Amino acid sequence: MGASRQSFPLTPKQKSMANVRSLVRRSYRLSMLPRDWLIRQALAWVEAPEARRFASVLELLERRDAREQTGAIAAIEQERRRLASNTDLLADGSLGEAGIYDAKMSIADACKASKPASPALLMHLLVREFAPKQLVELGTNLGISSAYEATALRANGFGALATFESSPYRLRVAKQVHTGLDLNNISYFQGLFSETLAVALKDLPPVDFAFIDGHHQYQPTLDYCELMLRHAAPELIVVFDDIRWSDGMKRAWRVLKKDARFQFVVDLHGVGICMRVPRTVARRYVFPALHHTFS
Ligand SMILES: C[S@@+](CC[C@H](N)C(=O)[O-])C[C@H]1O[C@@H](n2cnc3c(N)ncnc32)[C@H](O)[C@@H]1O
Numbered sequence: 001m002g003a004s005r006q007s008f009p010l011t012p013k014q015k016s017m018a019n020v021r022s023l024v025r026r027s028y029r030l031s032m033l034p035r036d037w038l039i040r041q042a043l044a045w046v047e048a049p050e051a052r053r054f055a056s057v058l059e060l061l062e063r064r065d066a067r068e069q070t071g072a073i074a075a076i077e078q079e080r081r082r083l084a085s086n087t088d089l090l091a092d093g094s095l096g097e098a099g100i101y102d103a104k105m106s107i108a109d110a111c112k113a114s115k116p117a118s119p120a121l122l123m124h125l126l127v128r129e130f131a132p133k134q135l136v137e138l139g140t141n142l143g144i145s146s147a148y149e150a151t152a153l154r155a156n157g158f159g160a161l162a163t164f165e166s167s168p169y170r171l172r173v174a175k176q177v178h179t180g181l182d183l184n185n186i187s188y189f190q191g192l193f194s195e196t197l198a199v200a201l202k203d204l205p206p207v208d209f210a211f212i213d214g215h216h217q218y219q220p221t222l223d224y225c226e227l228m229l230r231h232a233a234p235e236l237i238v239v240f241d242d243i244r245w246s247d248g249m250k251r252a253w254r255v256l257k258k259d260a261r262f263q264f265v266v267d268l269h270g271v272g273i274c275m276r277v278p279r280t281v282a283r284r285y286v287f288p289a290l291h292h293t294f295s
Helices: 012-031 033-045 049-063 072-084 107-111 117-130 144-156 168-180 193-203 218-230 247-258
Strands: 134-138 160-165 186-190 207-212 232-241 264-267 271-276
Touching: 012 033, 033 049, 049 117, 049 264, 072 107, 072 117, 072 144, 072 168, 107 168, 117 144, 117 207, 117 232, 117 271, 134 144, 134 193, 144 160, 144 168, 160 168, 160 193, 168 186, 186 193, 193 218, 207 218, 218 232, 218 247, 232 247, 247 264, 247 271
Parallel strands: 134 160, 134 207, 160 186, 207 232
Antiparallel strands: 232 271, 264 271
16 A cells, blocks of 8 residues: 555664564575475466466566566666656645645655566566456556556557556556556546446456555455456456555455465465466365565
8 A cells, every 4th residue: 555654763672573583584484495496386287277377477577587677667667766766745736635645745755655676577477478358456556567567468469457546646647657658558547446446347348357456454355356356257367465464464365365266376475366267177276375486
């Protein structure tokens, strides 16, 4: 979400506890390397084309594939750098009163909520590989992840993106970013997801790819997923961001990965991916969490 977590000065005792926790976390992640390797092999080996396609996306991501780093992607990253150094206020009052998440915030501050290059590239590679016709994104912010997605749709030669955002100020910057990148396959919906999504979905073609990157709470996450499923094409991929961001999100992810309507579940630790396929499959594949994809 747009709001950053508030930080308070730590006492020396809290600092040393934080250091110990960080050391334990890093050792745990390192010990997961061989396990990650096995899960990646399993993805590539199982008798289902979708799993192999996910494996090939992860392989490209790992190599930060040079072809993907040039041209369009480099231009998006240049836009990100421009936004990250822009200290102008995000909300100048011209579009109405700034909401609590926009007030006194600079464009550079808002840019911090954008997906970093690696998860954004994951979105781009997934869209290239699975070639959706109708992509829906919840949480536009300044338009960085949507630029990655729309660039992939453009490279595919078809497909459209509908992106949703409550803040008119963030949306205004996003539209400028997309115009600068010559992206014309994006439609924008401004307002709370709870007020815009259900209405918009009725008029959009069936959704075959969704990226849920805002309002990271238990019930809203499940509700948005339900809405997507109700308006989905037979094949649907839903990417959930920040699945371990809070207890609510951890709970939501536990529910989602058990949902029998999704036959493939890939867990990249921070990001969870659920896929429904348009045929009967002999079994569901719920792959254990991969710890190293974005490190
Ligand atoms: C993490 S940011 C999205 C980042 C963006 N996907 C990117 O990577 O460039 C989440 C965005 O969702 C918006 N948002 C959060 N909750 C919302 C809600 N209930 N309705 C509409 N927008 C919401 C916030 O204003 C924020 O801009």
